Amino acid sequence: MTRPTIVAGNWKMHGNLGMAENLAEAIAAGASESKAKLIVCPPYPYLDAVVRALGDSDVHVGGQNLADQPDSGAFTGEVSGTMLRDIGCWHVIVGHSERRSLYGESNEQVATKFGLARDAGLVPILCVGETLEEREQGQMESVLKAQLEAVVRMHGVDALQDAIVAYEPVWAIGTGKTASPDQAQAAHAFLRQQVAAHNATIAGVLPILYGGSVKPGNAPELFAQPDVDGGLIGGASLKSEDFLAIAAAAS
Numbered sequence: 001m002t003r004p005t006i007v008a009g010n011w012k013m014h015g016n017l018g019m020a021e022n023l024a025e026a027i028a029a030g031a032s033e034s035k036a037k038l039i040v041c042p043p044y045p046y047l048d049a050v051v052r053a054l055g056d057s058d059v060h061v062g063g064q065n066l067a068d069q070p071d072s073g074a075f076t077g078e079v080s081g082t083m084l085r086d087i088g089c090w091h092v093i094v095g096h097s098e099r100r101s102l103y104g105e106s107n108e109q110v111a112t113k114f115g116l117a118r119d120a121g122l123v124p125i126l127c128v129g130e131t132l133e134e135r136e137q138g139q140m141e142s143v144l145k146a147q148l149e150a151v152v153r154m155h156g157v158d159a160l161q162d163a164i165v166a167y168e169p170v171w172a173i174g175t176g177k178t179a180s181p182d183q184a185q186a187a188h189a190f191l192r193q194q195v196a197a198h199n200a201t202i203a204g205v206l207p208i209l210y211g212g213s214v215k216p217g218n219a220p221e222l223f224a225q226p227d228v229d230g231g232l233i234g235g236a237s238l239k240s241e242d243f244l245a246i247a248a249a250a251s
């Protein structure tokens with residue numbers, strides 16, 4: 001079964017308007033070389049400028065988060081999936097480990113956001129991953145299962161049909177410590193098996209990206225793993241040359 005190869009950049013809370021526009025323009029200029037589908041996720045205030053800077057390139061834009069409330073209402077400081085779709089986003093990251101750990105998002109809250117993203121017409125990028133402590137205590141599989149199953153329980157496995165999963169081991173995020181290709185493959189295969197237990201067809205076409213200190217140097221061996229369908233890139237997505245080099249590794 002064929003799955004799309006996807007390389008997504010999570011810019012996190014970095015940059016300024018000029019940097020966001022320049023980065024988007026440089027990525028748009030190099031995107032036609034890439035066989036992988038490219039997505040960039042800038043901070044909220046720069047989304048509109050990045051959508052414009054990308055013009056009619058094939059690069060899609062995503063939010064980094066969305067409200068756990070539908071459409072609109074008295075929710076100061078929040079941004080709904082409908083608003084993201086309205087300004088030209090096609091994707092949104094849900095359940096990034098920084099949201100889970102720094103802002104206390106539970107598996108259920110992440111699952112709620114996942115459903116609202118889909119309702120708004122966005123393709124959610126569901127992040128899952130274990131901490132170092134959980135891995136060392138042999139809990140990797142149970143953590144991944146709980147994070148994934150919260151979504152399936154709330155929305156059914158069909159909700160994974162137009163979705164992306166990103167395996168991001170917390171210990172590899174921003175640490176320079178990448179999962180080995182074998183470690184990534186084992187986690188990705190486990191996640192795919194979990195989905196297959198509900199529906200093998202959906203599992204077969206579900207893109208599962210790896211995230212955590214991906215760089216141009218380590219991307220080829222990670223992306224060569226059979227269940228690794230691309231990457232969710234943090235630090236290296238802030239330099240167009242690095243992001244495009246990673247994209248080339250996924251082609």
Ligand SMILES: O=C(CO)COP(=O)(O)O
Binds near residue numbers: 010213233
């Ligand atoms: O958190 C990440 C992407 O969402 C990964 O970040 P780094 O690539 O900086 O480790």
